[in-house]
Amino acid sequence: MGAPPRLTREVGIGVAGYGMMGKAHAYAYTVAPVMRTLPCRPRLRVISGRDEAKVSRAAAAYGFERWVGDWHDLVNSPDVDIVDICTPPGTHAEIAAAAAAAGKAVICEKPLAVSYAQAMDAAVSVQRAGVLNAVGFNYRRLPAVSLMKRMIDEGAVGKVRLWRATWLSDEFVDPAIPFDWRFDRTVGGSTIADLGSHLIDLALWMVGSVAEVTAQSETFVRTRPDPGGAGSRMVTVDEASSALVRFESGARGVFEMARTAVRRPCDFTIEVNGETGTLVFEYARLNELTYGEGADSPGLYGMRRIRAEHETHPYARNWWPIGQGVGYGSSFVNHLGDLLERWPAGPWEPDFKQGVAVQAVCEAIERAAAERRWVEVAEVTSP
Secondary structure, three states, X not given: OOOOOOOOOEEEEEEEOOOHHHHHHHHHHHHHHHXXXXXXXXXXXXXXXXXXXXXXXXXXXXXXXXXXOOHHHHHOOXXXXXXXXXXXXXXXXXXXXXXXXXXXXXXXXXXXXXXXXXXXXXXXXXXXXXXXXXXXXXXXXXXXXXXXXXXXXXXXXXXXEEEEEEEEOOOOOOOOOOOOHHHOHHHHOOHHHHOHHHHHHHHHHHOOOEEEEEEEEEOOOOEEEOOOOOOEEEOOOOOEEEEEEEEOOOOEEEEEEEOOOOOOOOEEEEEEEEOOEXXXXXXXXXXXXXXXXXXXXXXHOOOEEEEOOOOOOOOHHHXXXXXXXXXXXXXXXXXXXXXXXXXOOOOOOOOHHHHHXXXXXXXXXXXXXXXXXXXXXXXXXXX
């Protein structure tokens, strides 16, 4: 047997942030060359974080060569080719701009920023520098979700009429959870932007641009204990929000995002109703789609289950035999693997331009909830 194809070069990776997202991305860089043939090999050069004890442990556990306490040192490291931003959203735009100025490719976790203005700043920075850029909308790369997109494009449901998406978690249920950056809108962004950005990205990807929205939001626990024990602090993020949406195509949509749904750990669903069919994705069964085809015989009335694991389905060929399934971590492997596959020429997608489009809808929903009215997305993009 011949030798396997050799990877042509190493690509230096610098990850800003050592929390859950930093771990997920480090895992993906490690696994991607195992699961698929790439033109390059990612090398985990440096990871950054403000807590030296935690970031040093993370560097050892994740397989990085070294760690730094200041992300500026990461951005300016000559052996880093790609800066991967996994810090809280309020820091994204600044780090992205610095990385672009240093001539580095930039991958940024979602949401791209905590405001449309910040997102635009980040997009302008990478455009001016001419560097590759991408936003971490990893759920596009779940095989079942990618298959859903393909089926819509191929006409499996006909013209889309309705889009329905929910994201429910119990992250904020306990009122005793102490205040941290997730409760500070300037750092963590709104729940609309944090959870909803994934749903909005998928809607724009599958259905097209959003024209206008109306919405409601609520914060049920308005103060949280100060972690230092000195009283309490005001919560400045929404805990639950919902929106009605009109797409440019004429389709209608509904979004719901909540962090106060008891015993719903990370449950999101997507349903698309078209002129001739229906598609449904449930994250709790992330390797499956359900599909109802209007042309079916009346004797077969109902929804059929599709196991999105056949080698003809998106990404399935890169994983395990049918029936074994893929999980959350696989979405990051698929996402970052796609980007590395196009290194260094690109293009990368979804890119910052697409991240800005998502941010515009997020901000329109935030504004609609605050002002209790319909808001056109053009009010945000062309004030």
